[in-house]
Amino acid sequence: MHLKPGREFTWVEGTAVCLAMIGIQLSSEVINQWGTYFYSPSVGVGRTIYVAVGIVGWIFIAGTIWDAMTGPIVGIWSDKTKSRPGWLRILPIHGRRRPFIFWGSILMTFTAVAFWYPPVEGESTANFVYGTVLLCLHWTMFGLVLVPLNSLPPEIARSESERVRMGTFIAIGMIVGLALAAVMPGELITQLDPARTEDSLVLDLPADVAPESVDAALAAILPPNTSTETVAAEVARSTREDGGARVAFRGELIHALRTAHADAGLALALPEAAGDGYTIKTAHFSRAVALPRGDAPENADALLAEVKARALTALEGIAPPRSANGDLAGCVEENLLLRERSDGPELLFYRDLLHLLSLAAIRDAVATATPVERPREVVIALTEGSFSAVGYRRLAFVLAIFSLVFLQLPVWLVRERYDSDVVAEDQGPFLAGLADAARNRPFVVYFIAFFLFTVGFLAAQRALPYWAELGLGGDEGTVTRLMLPFILTALASYAVIPSLARKLRVKWMLFLAFLIIASGLPCMYLVGVADMSLTAKTVLGAVLFGYCGIGQGIMYVMMVPMMGEIIDYDEQRSGRRREALYNGLSGVAWKSAMAGSIFIATQSMSVWGNSVRDYTGVLLVGPIAGLFALLGMAAILFYPVLHVTREQTDAS
Secondary structure (H helix, E strand, O other): OOOOOOOOOHHHHHHHHHHHHHHHHHHHHHHHHHHHHHOOOOOOOOOOOOOOOHHHHHHHHHHHHHHHHHHHHHHHHHHHHHOOOOOOOOOOOOOOOHHHHHHHHHHHHHHHHOOOOOOOOOOHHHHHHHHHHHHHHHHHHHHHHHHHHHHHHHHHOOOOHHHHHHHHHHHHHHHHHHHHHHHHHHHHHHHHOOOOEEEEEEEEOOOOOOHHHHHHHHHHHOOOOOEEEEEHHHHEEEOOOOOEEEEEEEOOHHHHHHOOOHHHHHHHHHOOOOOOEEEEOOOOOOEEEOOOOOHHHHHHHHHHHHHHHHHHHHHOOOOOOOOOOOOOOHHHHOOOOEEEEEEEEEEEEEEHHHHHHHHHHHHHHHHHOOOOOOOOHHHEEEEOOOOOOOOHHHHHHHHHHHHHHHHHHHHHHHHOOOOOOOOOOOOOOOOHHHHHHHHOOOHHHHHHHHHHHOOOOHHHHHHHHHHHHHOOOOOOOHHHHHHHHHHHHHHHHHHHHHHHHHHHHHHHHHHEEEEEEEEEEHHHHHHOOOOOOOOHOOOOOOOOHHHHHHHHHHHHHHHHHHHHHHHHHHHHHHOOHHHHHHHHHHHHHHHHHHHHHHHHHHHHHHHHOOOOOOOOHHHHHHHHHHHHHHHHHHHHOOOOOOOOOOOOOOOO
16 A cells, blocks of 8 residues: 555545444444334334333443443453464454454354344343343444454554544544434335335225215315325225225325314313313323313313213224224223313323324214215224334344445455564553553543533434334334434535634534534424424424534544544553553443433333323433533533644654
């Protein structure tokens, strides 16, 4: 390889590291993003729950703590490894870093796939044990790759300008990898799942209903301003064998229909028409009906019993949702609640009951618009979509193979600069290295700041599939639509980051990145509780994540310069070059933060709710995450502005 004047590494080496970072993201982010949700999905949406949400976080906490402990050991092992292959190396791969990357990436391929095969189809302790063991094995292999791989950039790029250049290569790889690992899976999981079906809503009208009456029925139930394009794409008309008309709805129009007729459905259950003494407050998955002030408690209880009876009468002939296991009365009981508030009693109608009452209102509206004698002659049926684990498993296999290919590139294309036969260097005892790191003030500040910030940032990431489903009313594909602007703004920010870094330096660039993300995460709560359409919520969510993507882009670029100057500062003080030690200890901060983020996200959902009935715990993850990110932003203020140069380090 020939270096251009003023360059410390070739574009081939930079590209190899860039693609390896894509492999890192593919092998980690899918598990980070979807692992918790796969083992313990939202309650009441028809998915298999392998582990209860209250304990699923401990699978990931145990795995990340294990990884945090093994990271420094891998770092010391790599630093002490001879660069020339000895007889113990099965393959004669040169270097202190490349042999670890070679073997670790191969072994990690198996664990990345096996994780998605819990042994019991249903909630079980065996699934908890299996997931914990597999995740610990996976993060062990991951550490064998990541710590040596992260040690290569500060070793081959020694000046600040070249480190920013290398950081850009790495940041592009991280963002593109994040796009592949976080944006694509949401859509691919649905496409690769052979059992996946979408919701469908079917109306069957009697055989004697004329075509013009069917048109009148559609006009009576379609939400206002429904476009002709939507009708053409999401409404299908056909004729049954008995001559009766059938109208099938699909896609977003099903949600729009149920939303448009929700209040009419409530009126079927309430003794008086909505508005005669009742105040209806709308939420995304519920309606709160405030009763007239002054009602005695016994009156409220009597009203609750009457509402349940009226609801059951209105729902005659309508099949209960899958989550109710065929028990319509149980569904009404579970989804109707009377609670006392300071301003009087309040009836709460939750999602499943609201949807059923909406279907009843749609059926009655069709019956009114068509010449049928009884509303029950109109048959309405909602078929809920189905899900399986196959989509996740197929995706894991594909990404594991791509990860293996990308991670092998630096093994064969990057030339390690350090030669143990030429440069005699005593790394010192392991505990002495830890003691030196504890006295390295820039590293200590970095460790604390990144731990706090990452706890918050990753907590929001853990909750993202739940937030997309419960806060925005979407599914896995919604995560794709949220992450796409995140990726695009992060990539766009790379056009200005190098010039901005020359003015602000490492410390203030990181402060800016933390500020952007810390101010954005709490808005997840506001978007989730906003009373607006699913489309508007998704657009707001996309804008929010696009804003946070700017901060993430800055952070990815500046990681290499910051770690580089911390390592240079240590070398100036100790006379030893210990890239892997510091990258291993940096992994402790990141992995400890991952464990903390999982604990925060899962416990928030366990305590305050992650079901369609009550998903406050999902929404609260955003503000909690923002608080931790704010603490990290405060900690980075104590990071000193260093002026360690390559020449100074070489001279020492």
